[in-house]
Amino acid sequence: MAGISICGVSKKFTGRNDAVQALENATLEIADGEFVVLVGPSGCGKSTLLNIVAGLDVADTGQVYEGNKPVKEPGRSRSVVFQDGALFPWLTAQKNVEFGLKQMGLNRKERAERAAHYLQLVHLTKFRESFLHELSGGMRQRVAIARALAMEPEVLLMDEPFSALDAQTREDLYVSLQEVWERTRKTILFVTHNVREAVVLADKVVLMGIRPGRIQTVFPIRLARPRHAEDVDVAKVAHQISMGLKESLALTRNEEYDEGWQPEGSGLLRPADSVLGDNI
Secondary structure (H helix, E strand, O other): OOOEEEEEEEEEEEOOOOEEEEEEEEEEEEOOOOEEEEEOOOOOOHHHHHHHHHOOOOOOEEEEEEOOEEOOOOOOOEEEEOOOOOOOOOOEHHHHHHHHHHHHOOOHHHHHHHHHHHHHHOOOHHHOOOEHHHOOHHHHHHHHHHHHHHOOOOEEEEEOOOOOOOHHHHHHHHHHHHHHHHHHOOEEEEEOOOHHHHHHHOOEEEEEOOOOEOEEEEEEOOOOOOOOOOOHHHHHHHHHHHHHHHHHHHHHHHHHOOOOOOOOOOOOOOOHHHHOOOOO
16 A cells, blocks of 8 residues: 655646646645545646546656655556546446456456456446446446456545536445445545535545645544535535635636626616617
8 A cells, every 4th residue: 555645746738828837836645545535626736636646647847656656657556537437338347347457467267256346345246247328327437436446556546436426326426435445445536526525535625726726725524434415514514615615716717707798788688668668
């Protein structure tokens, strides 16, 4: 097992019109076996930071370390679960989980046994021969989690994996993911826009500020597990964190929305008494 050290990471993207500073001097320590959730307004660099930790992108300055080893490229010790699951619809749940294991060179028996183990861990044993169109959205995301875990990584990286799901399905997956984490004690870095989701899942919630993305505040979560989104204590802590988001969200709106735009004239509609009977 290994922790993650993010040391002074900055990243700029250059477009046709201008350059965008996505991250600036982001620094964070994630302990071995810790469940950390990044939250923040749209465009604050959460997913960019996760991609750099995954080795899918490279920082302009600064460095990410897994244990004592610098992260320079993707590796088997870090598995990623994306928002859409990125599964293969022509394969069964079992074969989707086995896919990466085949690339690793495991024989058929080893692949089948390991895939079966992780499908059992996410409670999908009865559906291992099902194709994706036969599974619900939540079940497909559990297949994606099983596939990532089957690689037996040191670190599990999750980029808004539940954002496209309905509230009840998300709640079911909160329970499942907490159970998986309790049993495996993987180091998990999870990205979300949902503050209550963050509080349900995390050992600590990391609030990122508006672009250029920086680590703004770290909130340790000292609530007993398992947690549920409707818990009163979860709601109280989520409210405290949300208050810290308000200023960043206001700045995001001012940056992304054309607040100065006004329609011609005094408004969208003229008062009724000024138009009814005009020019009669």
